[in-house]
Amino acid sequence: MKVVVKFWSYFRDYTGCEETTIEMNDGTTLADLITSVHEQFPKLAGTEKYTLKAVGVDYQDDDYVLNDGDEVSLFPPVQGG
Amino acid sequence: MKRKLTLTHDPIAESVPQTSEGMGAVVTFHGVVRGTEDGEAITAIDYEANEEMALHQFGLIFDAIEKRWPVESVQLAHRLGLAPAKEASLRVEIIAPHRTEAFEACQFLINEMKDKVPIWKRPQ
Numbered sequence: 001m002k003v004v005v006k007f008w009s010y011f012r013d014y015t016g017c018e019e020t021t022i023e024m025n026d027g028t029t030l031a032d033l034i035t036s037v038h039e040q041f042p043k044l045a046g047t048e049k050y051t052l053k054a055v056g057v058d059y060q061d062d063d064y065v066l067n068d069g070d071e072v073s074l075f076p077p078v079q080g081g
Numbered sequence: 082m083k084r085k086l087t088l089t090h091d092p093i094a095e096s097v098p099q100t101s102e103g104m105g106a107v108v109t110f111h112g113v114v115r116g117t118e119d120g121e122a123i124t125a126i127d128y129e130a131n132e133e134m135a136l137h138q139f140g141l142i143f144d145a146i147e148k149r150w151p152v153e154s155v156q157l158a159h160r161l162g163l164a165p166a167k168e169a170s171l172r173v174e175i176i177a178p179h180r181t182e183a184f185e186a187c188q189f190l191i192n193e194m195k196d197k198v199p200i201w202k203r204p205q
Binding site: 006008009010052054056057058059073075076078079080081 | 131134137138170171194195196197198203
């Protein structure tokens with residue numbers, strides 16, 4: 001299955017792109033996906049502890065099982081106001 | 082601290098939003114771009130949002146407010162893109178029967194926004 005991963009704020013400075021498409025096996029969790037993302041973009045190392053994760057428009061936990069076509073957003077703590 | 086105090090028989094100058102009967106409190110909050118960030122002078126803040134998710138997350142916060150307080154209306158505007166120093170980056174207006182729930186709901190909304198709504202800033 002294919003999952004689109006979007007990067008926001010200064011995470012884009014680390015990845016050099018706004019998004020990437022990653023092919024994963026069925027049953028892949030959000031945590032598995034993030035491991036793959038970090039292999040592809042080593043400059044993200046160290047951000048794991050504070051990275052916020054959403055699938056579509058909702059926050060999800062690491063054990064969330066992804067579906068084909070899901071759009072995942074990864075970003076640092078929010079700063080509105 | 083500057084001080085200005087007026088006791089007047091005339092209508093108070095600031096316009097009051099239209100409210101239903103029974104609504105006795107209008108709390109308005111403006112967040113303003115400071116001219117410094119972490120001790121450094123700045124001229125503006127560039128705000129970025131994941132807009133679709135931000136709208137959804139604000140909606141969830143509004144739902145929570147509606148369940149918790151008897152608020153008649155909530156209005157919120159958040160600046161995106163370049164907001165110069167001294168200009169408003171955020172405006173919130175809450176109308177409720179009494180000040181306690183209006184202030185509490187306003188505080189809750191801003192706290193939740195700062196925790197959950199995907200908006201980020203880059204000082205310029």
